[in-house]
Amino acid sequence: MSExxxxxxxxxxxxxxxxxxxxxxxxxxxxxYFEKGETYTVKAGFDPTAPDLHLGHTVLLQxxxxxxxxxxxxxxxxxxxxxxxxxxxGKSETRKKLxxxxxxxxxxxxxxxxxxxxxxxxxxxVFNADWINPLGATGMLELTTTFNVARMLERDDFDKRHKxxxxxxxxxxxxPLLQGYDSVHLKSDIEIGGTDQKFNLLMGRHLQRxxxxxKEQAILMMPILEGLDGVQKMSKSLGNYIAxxxxxxxxxxxxxxxxxxxxxxxxxxxxxxxxxEIEALKAGVADGSLHPKKVKEALAIEITARFHTTAEAVxxxxxxxxxxxxxxxxxEMDEYSFEGAIWIAKVLVDCLLSPSTSQARRDIKQxxxxxxxxxxxxxxxxxxxxxxxxxxxxxxxxxxxxx
RNA sequence: GGUGAGAUACUCAAGUGGCCAACGAGGGCAGACUGUAAAUCUGCUGAUUUUUAUCUUCGAAGGUUCGAAUCCUUCUCUCACCA
Numbered sequence: 029m030s031e032x033x034x035x036x037x038x039x040x041x042x043x044x045x046x047x048x049x050x051x052x053x054x055x056x057x058x059x060x061y062f063e064k065g066e067t068y069t070v071k072a073g074f075d076p077t078a079p080d081l082h083l084g085h086t087v088l089l090q091x092x093x094x095x096x097x098x099x100x101x102x103x104x105x106x107x108x109x110x111x112x113x114x115x116x117x118g119k120s121e122t123r124k125k126l127x128x129x130x131x132x133x134x135x136x137x138x139x140x141x142x143x144x145x146x147x148x149x150x151x152x153x154v155f156n157a158d159w160i161n162p163l164g165a166t167g168m169l170e171l172t173t174t175f176n177v178a179r180m181l182e183r184d185d186f187d188k189r190h191k192x193x194x195x196x197x198x199x200x201x202x203x204p205l206l207q208g209y210d211s212v213h214l215k216s217d218i219e220i221g222g223t224d225q226k227f228n229l230l231m232g233r234h235l236q237r238x239x240x241x242x243k244e245q246a247i248l249m250m251p252i253l254e255g256l257d258g259v260q261k262m263s264k265s266l267g268n269y270i271a272x273x274x275x276x277x278x279x280x281x282x283x284x285x286x287x288x289x290x291x292x293x294x295x296x297x298x299x300x301x302x303x304x305e306i307e308a309l310k311a312g313v314a315d316g317s318l319h320p321k322k323v324k325e326a327l328a329i330e331i332t333a334r335f336h337t338t339a340e341a342v343x344x345x346x347x348x349x350x351x352x353x354x355x356x357x358x359x360e361m362d363e364y365s366f367e368g369a370i371w372i373a374k375v376l377v378d379c380l381l382s383p384s385t386s387q388a389r390r391d392i393k394q395x396x397x398x399x400x401x402x403x404x405x406x407x408x409x410x411x412x413x414x415x416x417x418x419x420x421x422x423x424x425x426x427x428x429x430x431x
Numbered sequence: 432g433g434u435g436a437g438a439u440a441c442u443c444a445a446g447u448g449g450c451c452a453a454c455g456a457g458g459g460c461a462g463a464c465u466g467u468a469a470a471u472c473u474g475c476u477g478a479u480u481u482u483u484a485u486c487u488u489c490g491a492a493g494g495u496u497c498g499a500a501u502c503c504u505u506c507u508c509u510c511a512c513c514a
Contacts, residue, residue, distance in 0.1 A: 193510050257458090267459095281467075288468050321466045352467055371480070387460085389482085390475055396461045408480075421460080422467060 030062045037062075037098045041091070041248070044297060046223045049230070049247040057217055057246075061099030070095045071103040071216035071232075071245070073156075073207060077111050079137040082269035083331070084253040084262035087297050089145040091220055091250055102151040103214050104142065106135055109157035113203045131155070141272045144335060159213045160206055171205050174238040175231075180204070183227040204228045208235040211245050220248040224261070253297050256282060258290040276336045277358070280344035281423075283328035288313075288320045291327060299330055357401070357417050361425040370430060372397070372409040375418060379426035396421050 037058050042048060060066040072088055081089075092102050108131050135153060142151075163171070180201050181187055189196055208231030211219055215236075221229050226249060233244045252261045255268025262269045270282045286294065295306050312318030325345060332341035350356050364379050373388040376397065382388040389407055391397050397404045398419045399411075411430050419425045 195509060285467055288466095291468080319466080320468070324466085324468080348467090373480075384478065385480075386478060386482095387476085389480085391461070394461055394474065407482095421462095 030059070033062050034058045040094055041098070043094075043303075044087075044250065045091075045248055046251045047226075047247075047249045049233075049249075050244070051246070053244075053246040054218065054248075058098055065099075067099045067101050068217040069103050069214065070100045070218045070220060071105055071211060071214055072220050073105040073107050073110075073210065074138065075111055076106045076108045076131050076134045076138075076155075079134040079141075080264055080269075081138070081141045081272040082262055082264065083272070083294075083298060084255075084269065086145060086272065087250050087253050088220060088222070089142060090298075091248070093145050093147070095218070096147050096150045100150065100218070102146060103216060104138075104146070104151050104153045105210060105214070106131070106138065106153065106155050107207070107210075108155045109160040110203060110206050113199050113206075144272065154214065156206070156210050156213075160209070163209075168202075171209055171235075172202075174235060175205060177201075185224075204231045205235070208232045212236055212239045212241055215241055215243070216245045217243065218246045218248060220250065222252045222261075223249045224252055225249065251297060254290060254293060256286055256290075258287050258293075270331075272335055274335075276332050276340040276344040277347055277360075279332045279335065280328045280341065280348055283331055284321075284324055284348065286324070288324070291320070291324050294331075295327060299327060301330075352422065355401075357419075358425055361417070361427050363427045363429070365429045365431065366411075367431055369410045369412050372399075372404060372411060372418075373407070375411060375428060376420065379418065379428065381418065381420050381424045381426055391420050 034055065038051075038055060041054065042051075048054070057066075057068045061068070070092060072092055074085070092100070096102060135155075139148075139153065181190055183204065186196055186200075204227055207228045210216075211232030212235050216232065219229050219232050226247075229245075229247045229249065233247070236244050254260065255262035255266055256270070257266075257268045260266055260268060270279055274282070283294070292306070292310065295301065295309070296303070299306065301309075309318065309323050313320050313323060329338075329341045329345055332344055336344075347359060351358050362379065364375075366375065366378070373382075373385050373392065376382040376388040376391070377385055382391060388397075392404055392407050395403050395405070399416050401417070411428070413430050415427070415429050417425060417427050
């Protein structure tokens with residue numbers, strides 16, 4: 029009986045993972061849970077500087093939620109100390125220290141988003157500055173004696189940068205050590221992260237051994253979700269992300285704009301459909317019985333509904349159909365008021381549709397600017413009193429009133 | 432500490448006194464075609480109502496010159512070799 033439960037739980041936990049290290053230990057933990065009701069801890073770390081969660085994060089969060097169903101207590105770690113190190117690729121700006129108030133604010137923002145997926149009863153939010161700062165110079169020195177440079181350079185991105193002659197700061201060597209030390213302090217049983225985190229995750233095991241914690245964390249790695257471009261990983265800084273907090277219309281639209289190839293990737297990593305159901309969809313598209321756009325719409329509905337409501341997702345779908353398939357204007361858009369006749373380029377900038385007057389002029393020249401659905405030809409056009417809907421391209425709209 | 436090489440726009444990368452707001456590629460934006468998919472073709476991609484013009488930009492600050500991304504000086508940073 030319990031044997032089957034363990035197997036089922038393990039299967040759900042393993043679904044979609046890229047790699048699991050020490051699966052035997054996970055089995056042991058599950059066994060202890062089912063037989064004796066013992067809980068265990070699962071750690072996952074997040075960056076406090078970017079509290080905007082996106083779908084890439086939710087791949088991990090959903091996995092954490094799966095663990096919660098089977099006795100896990102989540103250690104939701106906000107890396108406020110390690111964020112100071114960051115990943116400075118040479119000349120990128122030096123990380124500025126976040127103010128405590130700012131960290132607190134970001135943490136709150138995290139919580140409201142995260143608890144859409146995680147069970148707050150089985151989650152503890154922790155900050156690693158709380159135990160790394162007290163380490164002091166002595167503790168830090170001790171930490172560095174547990175590892176050597178040659179092994180540090182085994183890490184793939186260090187290795188590449190080293191060979192390519194790109195500088196690596198000493199502080200960056202500290203990053204994996206500190207992340208690993210988090211696992212020592214928290215005595216984590218399992219840590220999960222993206223495949224790009226493999227080295228850091230393994231460091232947790234290494235350090236738990238070095239500091240004689242009495243256990244070595246199992247590791248579960250999730251594949252990296254590609255962003256909207258389909259090539260690079262989804263990240264806020266690359267701007268290719270779908271945020272958890274995105275409005276229904278925006279979320280729906282972004283999903284529909286991904287390529288057909290990428291759509292299957294999103295299905296595998298984000299959808300709750302079983303793998304065999306996804307295979308069936310693929311087969312349907314391949315033999316022409318299913319239109320790929322229909323399949324993409326279903327995905328957009330599923331994901332939008334997860335972070336909003338089904339009703340909102342459906343109406344986002346209808347709105348999308350209206351605006352894009354029938355080229356009508358959206359029902360809702362930002363509104364602006366102006367006094368007196370005003371130059372069209374100025375309007376575009378003031379409505380935040382365009383970043384600069386120059387760009388606005390170029391857009392007009394190219395014929396991508398429309399007023400009330402009519403193309404604007406005159407670059408010098410002055411808008412007189414009245415109400416208009418202005419747009420650039422197919423996505424940017426604003427309603428304006430000139431009085 | 433010494434020697435040598437280098438720092439150009441979002442990224443890579445040409446340019447070594449005027450023809451440079453700076454070749455080219457990628458990326459991005461827009462137009463055509465579509466399913467806001469892919470592929471393809473085209474235009475744009477520092478700012479500014481002086482728009483066949485003006486202003487600011489080539490690591491930073493000075494200097495030479497009628498004129499500098501290009502030459503000189505100092506500084507900052509990166510890489511390689513030597514110690």
